[in-house]
Amino acid sequence: MNAPMSFERSRVVLIFAAVAAVAAGGGYYFFKVYQPAQTKKAAQEEVARWEQRFTAVRDCLLGATPGSQKTSEALAIREMAPDPWNRGACTPLIGKLSRGDEPDTGLKPVEEAWVDLDKAAGKAASAFATHIMSSTTLKQDPLPGALDELDAARTALRKAAGMPALAQAGKPLRAAQIVPVTDGDATLAEIEVQTKPSAHGIIVFGKSRKDRDVEIVLRTGMTPLVAPATGVLRSVPDITWGAVAAPDRVQVGTIDDAGVMQAPTAQKVANAQIDALVGAKINGMVVYNTDKQLVIGRVGADAQPGTLAVTWDAPIAATGIQTALDVDGRAAIVWRDDKQSHGQVLVPAAPGTPPTAATPAPAIDLGNNPLGATCLTNDRAWMSTGTGILAFGGGKPLVMRANPFFVLMGCTNDAVVLRSLDPKKPFLICTDDCRTVNVPAGAPELATATAVGGKLVAIASHGGVLGVWHEGGAVEFFGLPEVADPVMAQEWPAMAMTDGKVIDVLARGAKGFVVIRIPAN
Numbered sequence: 001m002n003a004p005m006s007f008e009r010s011r012v013v014l015i016f017a018a019v020a021a022v023a024a025g026g027g028y029y030f031f032k033v034y035q036p037a038q039t040k041k042a043a044q045e046e047v048a049r050w051e052q053r054f055t056a057v058r059d060c061l062l063g064a065t066p067g068s069q070k071t072s073e074a075l076a077i078r079e080m081a082p083d084p085w086n087r088g089a090c091t092p093l094i095g096k097l098s099r100g101d102e103p104d105t106g107l108k109p110v111e112e113a114w115v116d117l118d119k120a121a122g123k124a125a126s127a128f129a130t131h132i133m134s135s136t137t138l139k140q141d142p143l144p145g146a147l148d149e150l151d152a153a154r155t156a157l158r159k160a161a162g163m164p165a166l167a168q169a170g171k172p173l174r175a176a177q178i179v180p181v182t183d184g185d186a187t188l189a190e191i192e193v194q195t196k197p198s199a200h201g202i203i204v205f206g207k208s209r210k211d212r213d214v215e216i217v218l219r220t221g222m223t224p225l226v227a228p229a230t231g232v233l234r235s236v237p238d239i240t241w242g243a244v245a246a247p248d249r250v251q252v253g254t255i256d257d258a259g260v261m262q263a264p265t266a267q268k269v270a271n272a273q274i275d276a277l278v279g280a281k282i283n284g285m286v287v288y289n290t291d292k293q294l295v296i297g298r299v300g301a302d303a304q305p306g307t308l309a310v311t312w313d314a315p316i317a318a319t320g321i322q323t324a325l326d327v328d329g330r331a332a333i334v335w336r337d338d339k340q341s342h343g344q345v346l347v348p349a350a351p352g353t354p355p356t357a358a359t360p361a362p363a364i365d366l367g368n369n370p371l372g373a374t375c376l377t378n379d380r381a382w383m384s385t386g387t388g389i390l391a392f393g394g395g396k397p398l399v400m401r402a403n404p405f406f407v408l409m410g411c412t413n414d415a416v417v418l419r420s421l422d423p424k425k426p427f428l429i430c431t432d433d434c435r436t437v438n439v440p441a442g443a444p445e446l447a448t449a450t451a452v453g454g455k456l457v458a459i460a461s462h463g464g465v466l467g468v469w470h471e472g473g474a475v476e477f478f479g480l481p482e483v484a485d486p487v488m489a490q491e492w493p494a495m496a497m498t499d500g501k502v503i504d505v506l507a508r509g510a511k512g513f514v515v516i517r518i519p520a521n
Contacts (some may be wrong), residue, residue, distance in 0.1 A: 345376070466478040483509070
């Protein structure tokens with residue numbers, strides 16, 4: 001009798017053990033698998049509901065086809081488009097980007113991510129209010145950065161909720177190159193653009209945050225050269241020598257790192273002004289003028305180490321003079337005597353030849369034209385006369401075109417660019433012939449400009465994006481690593497520089513001055 005009873009008891013125990021095991025397994029599944037999955041699903045559904053509101057905001061701000069994956073860039077592109085929209089219509093949508101009254105998910109990473117997103121949403125709403133109440137060209141517009149922070153908060157929220165990252169609509173923008181213009185380890189506080197760019201760049205002056213004046217050589221496609229400006233004008237492309245006009249003499253010599261001239265060679269002359277310096281110190285040329293004459297000097301190394309020898313040409317009668325320098329080492333000089341105007345292009349002697357080997361082309365009679373702004377293309381010089389434009393040099397016949405009311409902006413490698421006094425009127429571009437060109441459709445009226453292959457290119461920046469509009473309709477946008485706006489040259493944006501391969505735009509960046517560099521095509 002005891003054995004069967006013991007067997008029955010064991011079977012009952014096993015049954016209860018099995019039931020307990022099943023119950024324990026069910027509890028584990030419910031509490032450890034099913035319930036967490038439902039909690040996670042509920043958290044993801046909340047994120048999805050919020051993203052519907054987020055998508056409505058993005059569509060309102062960026063349109064149906066965003067110009068970039070990055071929200072701040074896409075917004076800048078839309079605001080540079082010629083079809084403005086009512087940004088105020090997005091206001092009620094922006095106000096719905098907070099999480100709102102939702103229950104706690106019980107998931108700590110998700111709750112922390114929601115806190116960060118609410119902060120980013122509030123910042124975006126505040127920045128948007130500032131944006132629409134102010135000009136879209138705010139120097140310190142908070143909206144682009146706030147929108148990018150909101151994107152980052154959204155990405156972090158999806159990750160916390162176990163959701164995959166989503167690519168934004170639109171394509172990535174090509175990045176423009178930012179080249180700092182610095183005085184060693186110091187940024188520049190000021191740059192003043194008074195001259196016109198020529199085929200290979202421009203020379204400008206400014207003030208360093210080292211509290212000193214500087215001379216800046218901007219050669220297209222290359223690193224800017226910045227050196228102390230102490231009243232001594234430097235040559236190009238070799239900035240290690242220069243000239244200075246004292247009250248009773250002109251001095252020429254090498255220049256040390258502090259901008260001080262060493263062992264100068266002097267020419268006795270009163271009330272002179274330095275007009276041009278080009279070439280290396282072993283084969284350079286210097287031009288100065290007084291109120292009655294101009295003089296060209298040929299510069300070379302002297303027998304005494306560290307000094308320069310200068311051979312001065314016979315003076316030329318001149319009552320007024322204009323010059324243009326190209327940073328490749330050429331100069332154009334135009335002057336008037338008591339009868340008419342004349343022009344000459346100076347090209348230093350080739351390295352290894354004596355300075356006297358640099359025999360400039362004969363002076364060219366420019367007729368009874370007033371002197372005006374001048375610049376150099378690769379093959380000749382161009383001068384504005386006030387009523388037109390003329391070109392000389394390079395072994396080509398004198399070209400004169402009557403085009404009044406245009407201002408010479410500068411030269412590229414193959415063209416001269418002029419701008420109408422009326423910003424709504426066209427540009428004038430001259431190569432062998434001159435033609436008027438409208439601002440490309442969609443480009444701002446006051447965009448900076450240049451010419452590539454003889455065709456107009458308009459350039460403007462907004463919200464960390466650089467827009468480039470080519471004559472003929474092509475437009476491209478570049479992402480800027482930092483907000484940078486083209487500088488002004490008096491009342492106009494300074495002309496962009498190009499050698500046909502790249503375009504360089506002198507701009508004020510977030511911390512100082514920079515060159516924005518992009519491909520020319």
